[in-house]
Amino acid sequence: MNFDEYKDVWVFIECFQGQPKNVGFELLGQGRILADSLKQKLCAVVIGSDVEDAVKGAGSHGADKVYVVQGEEYKNYSSDVYGDAFLKLCHKYNPNTILIGATIRGRELGSKIAVSLRTGLTADCTALSVEEDTGNVVWERPAFGGNLYAQILCSDTRPQMGTVRPGAFKKPQENENNRPEIIKETINIDKDSILTKVVDFIKAQEDSGVKLEEAEYIVSGGRGMKNGENFKMLQQLADLLGGTIGASRAAVDSGWIPQTKQVGQTGKTVSPKVYIACGISGAVQHLAGMSSSDTIIAINRDETAPIFEVADYCIVGDLFEVVPALIKEISSVKNL
Known part of the structure; x- marks a missing residue:
């Protein structure tokens, strides 16, 4: 199948109360390997409120582009709000591959996006590579109770998507001189479409x-x-x-x-x-x-x-x- 309209490797930089989680930066290291193999750009996606640290960190950890969606409605994570914003970015830019951390939020967000885009999602990956002749990402994950490792391809649809466990890969070395292209997108969400509301955070x-x-x-x-x-x-x-x-x-x-x-x-x-x-x-x-x-x-x-x-x-x-x-x-x- 011809997927020429789908370009670039995207990494979701998950944040909590404005601070980026390490898993997003870990995935930028693997994203760089995939992007170079596919001869495409490595892009970070940052959604939230007061996300300057996340944008800066995405750049210093190797992103070529950073898509930023920022606003008060994104202060607290909601699959309705974040999912809608992410989907609009996907429809506008057609990413080839999307990497998301296999956190509680990342698993929920990845599933919502994959279902909406009618594409595949491989969960809890531990290794990633690219088939040179097809451009398919090889998603590797434990299977059958951890007794085997399965290699999974998403050969019929795009984008290719997978969640990766925090700690599965190491963060790439920081380069403060890297200057990514910052693309700010204004995506307004109808408040009536938000079905959940954060009341409080209780620290475990x-x-x-x-x-x-x-x-x-x-x-x-x-x-x-x-x-x-x-x-x-x-x-x-x-x-x-x-x-x-x-x-x-x-x-x-x-x-x-x-x-x-x-x-x-x-x-x-x-x-x-x-x-x-x-x-x-x-x-x-x-x-x-x-x-x-x-x-x-x-x-x-x-x-x-x-x-x-x-x-x-x-x-x-x-x-x-x-x-x-x-x-x-x-x-x-x-x-x-």
Whole structure:
């Protein structure tokens, strides 16, 4: 089929209370690879109120163009308002590919846009590439409980769309000298068409401290932790490193730690500088959420644990001896 009228790779820069979320900038890095492969422009889409930081960040993270829709009606996210604005941009400019973060809002927005445009949407992607001969994006995601990776094509319609988990890719290096073309669009929304209204925001207790998906150091525990009380030891190590704790699904299912700390296919995808896995066997579902970490340190008594196959440093031993030793050593260095 001929899709010559569809051009450019779009990345939605999600914002909350005017501040951009990291996932949008992470997707600009992958968007650049796709755009270069397709010989097209990389474009950011920013919708909101007081979005100057998001526009600036989109430029410094590599966007060639930034489409900006700004107004008081966009202050708080609504699928009605944001979806209508995004669709109008799509009808006017005909993007070839759209990348959206697989957040709660991103999943809702992506679904609304895909249905309205009668095109495909691949959810929770972990890898992206382009077929050279067809120009189709290859969307890769875990399937069948994480035991396989499926490659999905949207060969019959445009735009091609996919959501990508936060933390699946790293942010590109910033370039403050990049000067994208800023395209401001005035899109007014009929207030009577807005079906939902934000009354208040209540901060979840787990939101305090370092966020799991943004942490540079993560200390995770699995079934080998034996009980929830032992996670205090991991928290102590994480605090020394300036990071946070995570967990495998087994630890969450056992009620030892909140689901908000779960790493893996059914949890969060992370890519910290250092990931320390304590008593985690390394099932494929867990590896799907942390294998892109810069450095992986695994502590496990079982020398055949699958986690050792992806770890950079493997410690075969009792975590209840190894972790206290790490805490003691790091504390002594910090006190010098």
